Amino acid sequence: MKTILTWYGHATLGLNVGEHKLLIDPFFTGNPVASMSADEAKADFILVTHGHGDHIGDTIDIAKRENALIISNFEIAEWLAAQGFQTHGQQLGGGFNHPFGYLKLTLALHGSALPDGSYGGNPAGLLLTTPNGKKIYMAGDTGLFGDMQLIGNESIDLAVIPIGDNYTMGPDDALTAVKLLRPKVVVPIHYNTWPLIEQDPHAWKARVETETNTKVVVLKPGESLELNE
Ligand code: NI
Ligand code: MN
Numbered sequence: 001m002k003t004i005l006t007w008y009g010h011a012t013l014g015l016n017v018g019e020h021k022l023l024i025d026p027f028f029t030g031n032p033v034a035s036m037s038a039d040e041a042k043a044d045f046i047l048v049t050h051g052h053g054d055h056i057g058d059t060i061d062i063a064k065r066e067n068a069l070i071i072s073n074f075e076i077a078e079w080l081a082a083q084g085f086q087t088h089g090q091q092l093g094g095g096f097n098h099p100f101g102y103l104k105l106t107l108a109l110h111g112s113a114l115p116d117g118s119y120g121g122n123p124a125g126l127l128l129t130t131p132n133g134k135k136i137y138m139a140g141d142t143g144l145f146g147d148m149q150l151i152g153n154e155s156i157d158l159a160v161i162p163i164g165d166n167y168t169m170g171p172d173d174a175l176t177a178v179k180l181l182r183p184k185v186v187v188p189i190h191y192n193t194w195p196l197i198e199q200d201p202h203a204w205k206a207r208v209e210t211e212t213n214t215k216v217v218v219l220k221p222g223e224s225l226e227l228n229e
Helices: 059-066 074-081 148-152 171-181 201-211
Strands: 003-009 012-017 020-024 045-047 069-073 087-090 095-098 101-107 124-129 135-138 158-162 185-189 224-226
Touching (some): 003 185, 045 059, 059 074, 074 087, 087 095, 087 101, 148 171, 171 201, 185 201
Parallel strands (some): 045 069, 069 087, 135 158
Antiparallel strands (some): 003 012, 012 020, 095 101, 124 135
16 A cells, blocks of 8 residues: 655645545645645545645635545534535544544644634644554644654654744754654655745755654655655
8 A cells, every 4th residue: 555745835735545635734826836736636535734824725625626525623624514515523632543544633833713714723733544554743833842752652654844933843843843753754844935934954854864863855846755665
């Protein structure tokens, strides 16, 4: 079973788990670094970490076209269900066995207001255990928190974390995050979308690989990474 992560720029991710196509935080329209348009996006499931516009993004249009199930926190799930979408709501610390694996929502230190000002519940990270036992942690938008140590105790194969600073962890705290998470591989995201979150991912890679045993994979928007079997 193949597991393939694609970064479409900013915090927009594709994750193919075997035959299942997942989109995470699908922000294409208005995303200056998006490697494709929302029209081209395919999804069986759309996972939304929090309510901000650069994460909920094109969820509505893509879910409508693709007839995708939207998975998010309970408040965002209810907000979308009221607009006629198929949703599955979870809450922080709660996991559920979906067809693509066991998905748990994790703590994220951030906000989650929806684009129309509605209350968007708590922002979340995503911890996925695939059917063949791979652990993938997608931190969402978050600052550094000590409980990343507990997430790290689960033996993370792949972590996807923000490094942009200003709205999320910057490079220094993201390096500390890697030390707590101890993943085999880490992919940095949520940087270089706008001048406010400009970072040098290669300088960060050099620091992480000097100070930890984790391998850093710097993707360009549109590039993919296949997890080893
Ligand atoms: Ni945000
Ligand atoms: Mn964001």
